[in-house]
Amino acid sequence: MSSILEAIETKKRGGELSEDVIRAVVAGYTSKDIPDYQMSALLMAIFLRGMGYEETLALTRAMAESGRRYFFPGCADKHSTGGVGDKVSLTALPIVAACGVPVAKLSGRGLGATGGTVDKLESISGFSCNLSEERFRKQVEEVGLAILEAGDLAPADKEIYALRDTTGTVDSLPLIGSSIVSKKAATGAEFLLYDVKCGSGAFMKSLEDARELARLLVRLSGDFGISASAFITGMDEPLGSAVGNALEVREAVRFLKGGRTSADLSEMARRVAARLLELSEAMDPEPAVERALSSGAAYEKFQKFVEAQGGEPEALEGLAVSREVQEVLAPRDGYVSRFEAAGIGAAALALGAGRQKKGDEVDPGVGVEVLVKVGDSVERGEPVARLYHRDERGLRRAKELVEGALNLSEQPPERQPVILESL
Ligand code: URA
Secondary structure, eight states: OOHHHHHHHHHHTTOOOOHHHHHHHHHHHHTTOSOHHHHHHHHHHHHHHOOOHHHHHHHHHHHHTTSBOOOEEEEEEEEEOOOSSOOHHHHHHHHHHHTTOOEEEEEOOOBTTBOOHHHHHTTSTTOOOOOOHHHHHHHHHHTSEEEEEOSSBSHHHHHHHHHHHTTTOSSOHHHHHHHHHHHHHHHTEEEEEEEEEESTTSSBOSHHHHHHHHHHHHHHHHHTTOEEEEEEEEOSSOSSSEESHHHHHHHHHHHHTTOOOOHHHHHHHHHHHHHHHHHTTOSOHHHHHHHHHHTSHHHHHHHHHHHHTTOOGGGGGSOOOOSEEEEEEOSSSEEEEEEOHHHHHHHHHHHTSSOSSTTOOOOTTOEEEEOOOTTOEEOTTOEEEEEEESTTTTHHHHHHHHHHHEEEESSOOOOOOSEEEEO
16 A cells, blocks of 8 residues: 555544654655645544644654755744734844844745735845855854745645645644744754744634644754744734734834834843743843843844845835825724734735735735724724725725724723743
8 A cells, every 4th residue: 555545544543653654655745746635635634633742743854854954053043823913033033143142044924814024024125035055054154143935944844734725734733833843943943932822813712722732842843952942922912013014024123223112012022032042041131132122233133134135224214115094993982902913914914915825916015003902092083003005905894804803891901911821
């Protein structure tokens, strides 16, 4: 029997796949010897039956070894499971690099309502994440911060993820865990922080699921010799205020330059940076983070990084944000009890900031800026959000979505901490 038929037969009965079978299937699918219909059947069997830890580790290893592997000892990386308005990489990583711990990071593009760091950075004129191995390595050494788009690293994951996306098999814990860690293991950084998002705007809607994923990511990473840690962070409302590519870079720049930004973004950036410094045991983390910000070193590092990847540092002062702006107003007085990340993300998507399906073009200049956060009091008629749009495309739908995302209460709600748990 072929390896794929053996795997389907075993998994559909709830059996355990051997490492040899897993390797043969991953290699066969990557080389296109195994057709999509057979791989889909296996993925659905895994989705329904699950996978034990040893199987998940074997799958992760097979995917990590399906292409090139880099090694960046002494370097840091972070990974977010995807959220709305998540600009933590843009804010925390320049701080880490400015503190002398080099960052070698692999990033992806956005899909659906969750944005991707590559799309955000590409809103800076000239910027590219398409780096050769040599250029990536040189930049990590010379600038201390480089971000690469997943290309020939873990190619098996790229193929399998695309198939999962169209076969209803994305939200499976062993498949998510192996997909994420295979890419991180192939990138080769030594210190890694996972930001597992939890809430309406995230893959993981419940704290229990987020906790299970966080534990799996840390355990798998440990088996690849990576010193990893995880935060579980709230994603019921967007992080910070901007949702959309150039808008988010603009907010990140404002933060790095010491301008006014939302308390949640400011806390997340600082805590993520501090935890990465702690993992590398290089220095006393909190004072180092504050020094990097107050001295301007973190922003300077960001500018050098942008320049090294082809971007124009001057473009950071005038990002291509659309000039067409419409405000959304509060329908009555009250306290903001929810401002749903899922609805705001969908509104940004309707305006053209994200892609509905792979390969769609994104508009870098559009998106949503929320002007109020959970716990704030608002008066009827007060602006609660701004919609940055291009012509009338998606504007009405976006307005409805933002209005639907806003929940007001009579009493002030309890505010959630930004970081729900740490492990
Ligand atoms: N992000 C990934 O890289 N893979 C998944 O499976 C889900 C989120």
